[in-house]
Amino acid sequence: MNTTPNSNRTHIAIFGRRNAGKSSIINAIANQDVAIVSDTAGTTTDPVKKAIEINGIGACAIVDTAGFDDEGELGVLRIHKTRKIMESTDIALLVFDASFINNDYLLELKWKNELFGLEIPVIAVLNKIDLNDNYKNIEQNIKEMFDLEVISISANNRFNIDNLIEAIKLSIPKTEEISITGHIIKEDDIVMLVMPQDIQAPKGRLILPQVQTIRDILDNKAVIIASTFDKFEKAIRALSKPPKVIITDSQVFKEVEKLKPEESLLTSFSVLFARYKGNEEVYKRGADFIDNLTKESKLLIAESCTHVPLEGDIGRVKIPNLLKKKFGFDFDIDYAVGNDFPDDLSKYDLVIHCGGCMGTRKHILNRIRICEEQNVPITNYGMTIAKINGVKYI
Template sequence: MADQRTPISQRLHIAFFGRRNAGKSSLINALSRQAVSLVSDVPGTTTDPVRRPMELHPLGPVVLIDTAGLDDEGELGRLRVARSLEILDQTDLAVLAVPAGEEPGEADERLVQELKRRGTPAVGAVTKADMDPEGAARQAALLSGRFGFPFCACSSEAEAGVAALRQRIVAAAPVDQAEVPLLADLVRPGDLILLVVPIDSGAPRGRLILPQVQAIREVLDAGAIAVTARDSELPGALQALGRRPALVVTDSQVFGPVSRLVPPEVPLTSFSILMARHKGDLAELVRGASAIDSLRPGDRVLIAETCTHHQQKDDIGTVKIPRLLRQRAGGDLDFEWAHGRDMPADLGRYKLIVHCGGCMVNRQLMLSRIRRAQAAGVPIVNYGVCIAYLNGILPRALTPFPELGGTAGRGAP
C-alpha cells in the first residue's frame, strides 16, 4: 500500500490528547478503521504513545498518535503525562478529546494554553456523543467558543460523527508543513546533479539512506539527471560526465576531500545541509557554527541523534565529530549524547548542541528543538554545517543559498 511506503518523518503528525478514558483510543481506531489502540473502560489503558500510519484523504499520508491520559496519577502516572506532553514537540495538529457531559479539567486547560503558546493548530472532539446527541452538540458549540478552535460532537460508534471529525481535521491541518523541499527548487529540467554517496560498513545492505533516496527522487521529478557515485569513484565520474554538474551533493563525512576534487565554480553542498533547510532552520544552524571557535577544553557539548543506529568503528556522532571538535578546542571536551526522541530538559548546561540531519523525524520536532536551544541561549548546528565549518568550507557548502553567504555561482552546462 502506498501509505505504508511513506516514511513516518514525511507524514503529518496528528496527536490525540485528553484525560484518561476520554475516548482518544476509540477515536483513533474509528478514524483508521482498525484496532490500533487498546480500548478499555479501565482508566489509564494507554501508557505510552502509540503511532498509526495511515492515509487521510485529501491530506495524504499521516500518522495518528495516541497518548496517555493527561490526568494520570502517581509517580508512574506523572512520567506518562510527561511522555504525552513531549509529543507536542512533533505535533503538527492536536485533537483534544472531552467526554460528553463532562467539564474540561485542569489538564485540558493547561494543554490548550500550551497549544496556543506554540501556535499548534487544534480541533476538539466531544466524545461518546451517542449517550446524549443534543447535549453533546451544545457542549461542542460551547467548547468551540471557550477554547477558540472548533469542536464537533462525535461517537466512535457512529460513522457520521467520525466523518465530522475527519472533516475538522482536514480543514485545520497546516497546509505548508511539507512545502520545504530537499533540493527540488534548486534544480532545473535537464540539469546534471552529481550525488556523492560513500558506502561504508554502517550502510544498510542493499539500500541507501533516506536523504539520498529522497534527493534522487526529487531530481528525477524535476526532469533533471541524477548521477550517483561513491567518493572513491568521484574523480572518474567527473571526468566521464562530459559536462559540468549544476550541483554536487555529498555526504558530510567526505566533505573535505570532495571539496578539493570538485571544481570551485561548481556549487557544492551536503545532504545534511539540505536536510537542515528541509527539516529545520538552516539560517539558525549556520549562525550557531561560529560558536565552535569559542569552545574551550572542559566545555560541555551535546550531540543529539534522532535515530538509534548501531554505532560503527568510526561513527560520525560518537567518534568523528568529537575528534574534530577536540582538535579545534585544543583539548578534551565534556561530551554528552542524546538518542531517539529524548532530549535533556536543561539545555542551558551546554556550550554547543550538534544535531544530526533529522531524517528520521518530522520538521515540527526539529523546529521545536531549535526553538528550545534558542530559548536556552545555546547555539545549535547540525552535522553537515559543523563539518563544513571545521573544514573551512562552509561558505562554499552554502553556494546553493547565496542569501546565507554562499560564495560560488551556479554551474554552467
C-alpha cells in the same frame, strides 16, 4: 502506505484524560482496530504511533497518548512523554468525555493553551455522546470556554466520524512546499552525487536523505550522476563537462573539495537538510560558534531517531574525534536520541543535531526554537564537519 516515511506524514495526535476514548477514536478514524481499547483507565501508557491513510489527506501518522490526568511517579513520566509528542504534532484532537459530568476543564484548557503556544491547530472532540442524552449542554460549555468548534461523536458507534475527518482535513496547516535542491539547480543541470557507504545503512539500500534528494533532483528535471567516493575521480573524468553541483556525504566533504572541478559548486546532503528540515541561518551561526569553544565547554549531540550506534558512528565517534583533532582535547559531550531532547539546555554551550531525516520539519524547528529561547547555539552534522575542515559550500 507503509513505504512513506513518518517524517513525510501529517502527524495527528490525540490528547485527553484517561478513559476519554482516545484509542477508540483512532480505531474509528482508521476504520480498523489499530489501538488497544479497554474500560480500564490508563491502558495507553506510552505514545503509540500508527501509520494510516486518510482519504483527502494522504499518508498520516496518528498518535495515541497517555491521559494527561495520569497520577503517581510513573504518571508524571507518561505525561512528560505525552507533552514531548507536541513537538512533532501537526494537528491536535483534544478529547472530552460526555459520560463524565465534569465542569472543571482547567486541565484541558492548560493543554489547549500549550498547543496554541506551539501554533498547533486544535479540534475539540466530545466523545461518548451515546452515553449522555444531554451532551448538547456540554458541547455548548466547551465552545464558550475554549472558543473552539466542537465535533460531537460516538467513537464506538462510529457516529459523526466523517465530520471529524472533514474537520481534520480543513485544519491541515498550509505550509510552503520546500524543495531540497530547487534553490541551487535548474532543469538540465548535471548534479553529481557522492554517495555514502554508511555503516548505518541497511545492506543493499540507500539511506533516506539520499533517496529523498534523488527524487527531488528528478522532480527538478536535472540529470543525476552518482558514485561512491572511491569512484569519484573516475566519474568526473567520464563527464564531457563538469557538473553544476556536487552533493557529497559530509564525512568526505574535505576530500571531495580537494578533488572537485573548480567551476562545480559543492554542498552536502546534511547541509541541504539544514534548509529542508531546519533553519539554515540559525545552523550557520551555530557552526560559527565552534570557534568559541573552550576546554570547559559542554556539548549536546542530538539525533531525531534512535539506532544502535556502530563503530565509526558519525555522531558518537567521528564528530567528537574531529573536534578533538581541531582543539587538542576531549569535550564533555552528552547524547540525546529520539524524543529525549532536554527541556533545559542551560548547561550546554552548543547543540549539534543530526540532519533530521527521520523527524518532521515541525519537530526539528521546535528543537531550534527551544535552543533559541534559551540562547544556546545549534548547528547540524554537515555544517559542523564543514566548519571544522574549513570547507566552502553553497
